[in-house]
Amino acid sequence: MKAMMVDELGPPEIMQFKEMPDPVAGPGEIRVRIRAVGLNFPDILMIAGKYQHKPDLPFAPGMEAAGEVLDVGDGVTDYAPGQRVIIHGKGGMYAEQAVVPEAWAVPLPESWSFEEGAAFWSAYLTAYVGLVSRGRMQAGETALIHGAAGGVGLAAVELAHALGARVIAVAGGKAKCDAVLAKGADFAIDHRTESFRDRVMEITDGAGADVIYDPVGGDVVFQSLRSIAWGGRLLIIGFAGGTIPEVPANYALLKSCKVIGVRAGEYGRRDPAAGRQVMRHMLELADSGKLQPHVHAVMPLQRAVDALAEISSRRVVGKMVLAC
The missing domain is CATH 3.90.180.10 (Medium-chain alcohol dehydrogenases, catalytic domain)
Structure with missing residues (x-):
């Protein structure tokens, strides 16, 4: 070969x-x-x-x-x-x-x-383990997805929409914003031209996002903690932006929120039964046409x-x- x-x-x-x-x-x-x-x-x-x-x-x-x-x-x-x-x-x-x-x-x-x-596999498993298994996202909640046009981001947009969340997607440029809207995002924020924190607070009438999915890292983490809802969950997916931030504990205290690390592959290796259940549900969603x-x-x-x-x-x- x-x-x-x-x-x-x-x-x-x-x-x-x-x-x-x-x-x-x-x-x-x-x-x-x-x-x-x-x-x-x-x-x-x-x-x-x-x-x-x-x-x-x-x-x-x-x-x-x-x-x-x-x-x-x-x-x-x-x-x-x-x-x-x-x-x-x-x-x-x-x-x-x-x-x-x-x-x-x-x-x-x-x-x-x-x-x-x-x-x-990788994109949708990361999205599901992050949003559902670790983030406990519920239908009707607001999910903020960073890096939304990338592999793991676009999968998260589609999955969150399929599971009934209100989806705010952050991407760079009009073409990428159009792509995330086509995958089910309710709102697309172009981070090149506007502050995602200000737009999130505007969209949610000041309440903030319940679940924040972040594969980017860097300053995005700090601005996310400023736009998270009371009791919200910030999911650390990765650091595609190149910078690993130090999370300010006072933000977590003030918002009574959780900062949660997500290692999707390790999740299934440590709990094979849970990993198989995740995959079964995703394939059910795929067979019903909700994931593509x-x-x-x-x-x-x-x-x-x-x-x-x-x-x-x-x-x-x-x-x-x-x-x-």
Whole structure:
């Protein structure tokens, strides 16, 4: 098989497109012919050795993909050769084949393409674990979504809308604001031209947002705490803005709010039953047409460096996908 390999840590440009041995499925595992790979900002961090998971060199990055089952190991009962699946893992997906435990796979919805399936797992799992499992968002509450046109942000907009929240989405530029409105946001705030704090307080008549979903970090955290509702929940998703802030405890005290860290992948690893329940509900929403991953563009596997550059440029709406 061919794969994009990291032999030394650094920028994405250090990856090499190589011939590698085909993997072999062991007991409880499935081997998948990957057709599409979903790209995520943490891929860039992992290639540089700056992500919390640091695989041994050499490795292929990539945490999610979609394809067809080639064969299965002993003890596998839920999957058979030829079945279309979505898979995830801690790495190894920038390749034409991958082996994963059967528990790390779900059936690809019949109406979805491989590209849509590859854009699903990480973004929607992060959105669901953040908003629902950790944030306890309820129908009728106001959800403020930062980075709303990105992969995890757009998934959060769509999910919050599907679950009955009033959605305020923050994005940069008219095209991205139009995209979040199309996914169900009730209000779109262009952070390039207006203060999201002022607009949130205006929209909510001074009450603030009940749940705030923040994959950006930096100064966004401080302004979010100034626009959160009494008893609200601020969800720390990541730091795509590049700066890890120190949260001022007095803000949490004054608003009696919670600051909650979200590690969606670890949530399911530590509580597999809860993780399976999350995925079942998301697939139910997908089958009912309430969730539909947005693919910004598709590039061939060997152009992974160019695709990651698109993510770094902040031009992407939804998810970049590689075709294998």
